[in-house]
Amino acid sequence: MEQIIAFLTANPTGAFATVDNGVPRVRPWAFMMEGNGKLWFCTSNDKDVYRELQANPNMEFTSWQGFSILRLSGKVNFSQDVEMKNKILENNPGVKSIYKSSENPVFEIFCLEHGKADLDGKTYEF
Template identity: 45%
Template sequence: MTTEVIEFMQNNQVMYLATVDKAGNPKVRPFMYYLERDGKPYFCTSSKKPMYKEMREHPRVEITVANPEFAWLRISATVSFSNDMEIKKAIIEASPIVKSIYQTAENPDFEIFTIINGTATIADFSGQPPKTFTI
C-alpha cells in the first residue's frame, strides 16, 4: 500500500467500516486504524462481535475516513485475518484502548486483520481528479 494512503490513515485514525450482515444488509460502524507493517495497515476486533462474523462470512468491505480539510479516503478491499503474534503485541503496546480490552496479545478474542486485493481512493472537493491506488 502506498505511503500516502498509510499516512492518511495514521493522521485520521477513527474510520468507518462497512460490512454485510447475515440478512444481506449493509452495516457501518466506527473503528480504528492501529499500525502498519510491511506496507500493510492492521486493524483489530473481537471474535465475539458481529463485525468479525460478518467479515468471516463476507470478507469484502469498504472503509472510509475524512480529514478536517474535507479530503477523504475510501478503500474497497478484502479482509485478510492474521495470527501474527508480533503484530498483535505491537497493537496492544501501541493502543491503551486495545490493551484495556484484551490485556494481552494471547487473548483468544483478540483478532487482527489487514486488507488486500482492492483499491484506495483519496479525493476532496477541490475539483482535482481523485488519486486511486491498488492494494
C-alpha cells in the first residue's frame, strides 16, 4: 500500500469514473489523502457524481506520470467524520477555498477502504 500512497501523493490528479444509468461517466478528479488506511476523496452533494455514487458505489480512478500508470477500483463509503473533513481541508487549499469548513452542508467526503490497485503491471488488494 505504501507504493500506492506514494504514487497518489506525487500524482493526485487523474480521471474518476462512475456509472450513470448503466453508462460510464469519467471526469477530472483529485485524490485528497490517505487516512486510517483508507484513500480519501471529496465532492459536493449537489453534483451528479454524488448522486451516481449513491445509486452505484462502484468507481475507478486513474492517475499517471509518463508511462507509469495507477488504476484504483472498488466501492466507495461516504463518511461524516469531521476530523477527516478538517484534515482534507487543511491539506488541500483549493478544496478549502471552495467549501470553507467541515460544517458546509454540501461538503462530502468518501473513501476507498477495500479495493484493487494496479500500478505498473502489479496488482495490490487492500
